[in-house]
Amino acid sequence: MLTKRSVVITSSAALTAVMHAASPERPNIVYVFPDQMRNHAMEFWNDEDFSRHVKFKADPVYTPTLNRFAREAVVLTSAHSSCPLSSPHRGMMLTGMYPDGSGVPLNCNATRPISNLRQDAITISDVLSQQGYDCAYIGKLHVDYPTKNNPQKPGHYVSDRTPEWDAYTPKERRHGFNFWYSYGTFDVHKEPHYWDTDGNRHDIREWSPKHEADVAIDYLKNKRDASKPFFMVVSMNPPHSPYYSLDDVEEQDFNLYKDKALSELLIRPNVKASLAKKQKSAPYYFASVTGVDREFGRILNALKELGLDENTIVVFTSDHGETMGSHLEDPKNSPYTESFNVPFMIRYPSKLTPHVNPVLLGTPDIMPTLLSIAGLKHSIPAAVQGTDIAPWITNGKIDKNAPTGVLYIRNVDGQKDKEGRVTSYFAVARGIKTDRYTLAITIGRDHLVKEILMFDDKNDPYQLTNLSDKKVINSLVKQMKPLLQKANDPWIREGIYDKVVKQLVKK
């Protein structure tokens, strides 16, 4: 009798195990991305376990949360924002398509109807929602063309700025996100505002990352549908500018940097004397980073407290970097490493072994890779142009099949209509980042090559010397072609690539 009974129990346990294997519990996904955060602005890069994997020094910044998180995550050294600018990055991240395919080739504002997230595109949130996820978006969105759809003042923009940059995203444009607490773009860090799921506006009087972490924690604890896995995006605006005074940062964070000389904060050999004015923002920029680090830590603590950390994929990244006193006044939208390279760390305790990983990741790769790591490879939409790099993130071995380059994209306004609205975009620069080099070619409206930038990042990580080695340039241009084809880029469609190649041969 006893024996028989124990057999029954064993069978039942075995059956349960089989059922689990057939339909594993889906992991939750938390995606935190502050805006304009340099990959260099993470303290742990100076720790020996990390420093031996990179050629640069970490900024003198305090990031205790990220230091701990890095030891629990796969840390990419070579993640790049394929178009290092707010809206195009966000469009690519959401759709897995390059800016032409996502519908967002330029930064979104009311002069640019050409730049507006395609409503018919299938985003990562559309996929996860269809797969039974509860989906939340908290913070800056910046992929919508602002229209006069102010829910508080019908027939008007959400503010009176000219041109209008901020936007309200109505339900039909939320792509599967059922919990909403977001805005388009707005840069007063201590007076942020948000529209919630029902279109109510909330005007807040505290530092936006702190408030967004509070909303995220409340979502985790009280607001989500606990019967479903969840996908939560937290899109913080700092360390984006403004970073000029205590109106922009928390005083406790500023106090860590206020007594330091700029020469102690800006330690890179490429810091330019001509950018002295910009450099004064360094203590505020680093204070913003430290504040973001703390708020990210609060979200991680909530996951732990709820017992969710083992089965939750957590990503920490940014939409582009910040040159902070080197190369150009413009912090972003350039091929320099400090603009183009971004933090990218992914933690998934039950599936990913923590390590530092040199795989090349471009923004359109994020969506297919995340879906694949979550066990949803079969749900990657056919229209996705990015590559699923999960195999190399999982095993850490960069073999011959791994990506060999990330496309660099810079667009500017093209034609305008009578009202001054931008109706097309111009693909002014294209380039490639490989494991060794950065190349970027800028053209004029006549398609004549205006500038070539090429750096040997291995031997010149601060990009002090623009090289003119024809052999290397031609080889990189060749490597760029399949990436442009994959992106269905105007440089291929409009024959620009061939014209550029002809000019390079003559040079």
Ligand code: CA
């Ligand atoms: Ca941005």
